[in-house]
Structure formats: C-alpha cells, structure tokens
Amino acid sequence: MSTRSARTPNGRRRGSSGRNTTFSSRPAEDLLFPTRRGRPMERSEDYKMWKALLKQAGVREARLHDARHTAGTLLVEQGVHIRVVQEILGHARVTTTERYTHVASPQVRDASERMGAALWGED
Template sequence: MWADTGYVFTTPTGQPLNPRTDYTNWKVLLDRAGVAERRLHDARHTAATFLLLLGVTERTVMSVMGWSSTAMAVRYQHVVAAVRRDVAVQVGGLLWRPPASPTPEREPGP
C-alpha cells in the first residue's frame, strides 16, 4: 500500500500530508490540555523563547528551529523579564562583588 512519493513527511501510506493536518492536531491538543485558543505559529515563538531562557547557544537554536540566519532569533525570541533579571544579577555580581579578603602573609622560612 506504500506509495513512494519522495516526500520526507508523509501519511502512513507515503502520501503527502494534508496542510491542515498540523492545524487540526494543534486544535485538538489545545482542547485536550484545556488551553485557550492560540495560533499554531505562536508555538514557534514560545519554543524559541524557551531556548533563550534555557541559555541554549545561538548556533544550536538555529539548528533546532531550522533557521539559516541569526536574524530569525530577533524575530522569534522575546527577551522576557526573567532574562533581563538574570543579566542584571550577573552584572551586579561583577560590579558589587565583595572585596577579596587579603592573603595572609607568610612567615619567612628558615
């Protein structure tokens, strides 16, 4: 019953996927999860932002998201309050680090 159509993503019999399949599956998933109506495309923004929150390297994000340009990160990754807070804490740690305690002087040896 398999039809070799040359597509990478197919139905169980090798036929091309209907473009509405992802959309329909997304709506079912939202309904089952009890989540309010959201656009499927918004999930890409969420995924990209989560990768930013996790501190995943830009090159890895590009691979996971299927981007060929770093400019896509600007479009999809949203710098949320948690990211800004983490940066502020790190900068504060550099600026306001307590002074290092002096090294004890060693007694002269024999």
C-alpha cells in the first residue's frame, strides 16, 4: 500500500491504515472529483471551481464546508436515516454527523410554536 497521504476535506492527513485509506490507493471511480488522470484534485483547483460555480449560480459567497453542512441538514430534514447521511458525508462516527447537521424538524418547529403560544399567547 502506498505510504503517501492526502488531505481530507477538513485539512487533516489521511494515512494508509484503518478506515482512512489514502486517496492515492483509491480507484478513480471512488473520487468525487478526480482529475483527467484519475488522481485527487488539488485543493486550490477545487477552491477555484467552487468559487466559479457560486458566481455562475448567482449566489452569495460561501465556504465549500458550508455546503456540506447544508447537504447533511437537508438530507436529515428529508427523512434520510442519520446512518445513511453519515456514510454520504464520510464520517467515521455518527456523533460527528449529529453535530454536523443543523436540523429544525417539524417537531422542533411545533415545540417552538407551542412555547411561543404559552409565553406570549401567539397562535
């Protein structure tokens, strides 16, 4: 196995042991955005593409990491099981996924409305 390592989306290095395999040992079809040669994309190139995409879409500046949070939150709010979201986001522990997602479920909204009504007499 290769001793080279690559940076994960959070900037940490992934080694070649355990769950975190090196990107260089992964087949190209496992990479979300491989280069034409099937290698991992450089972070700077990824960043440039992200900024261009935001501009083209006409949306405000945001970090790519913010998009991950949004994706996780939307998946949970759509009823996707937290373990599936964990797998999609690539988290080793479900507790990371739980912290990562910001959910305002219908139950939470209902509880908020009830508390507001109890405190301020709002419907």
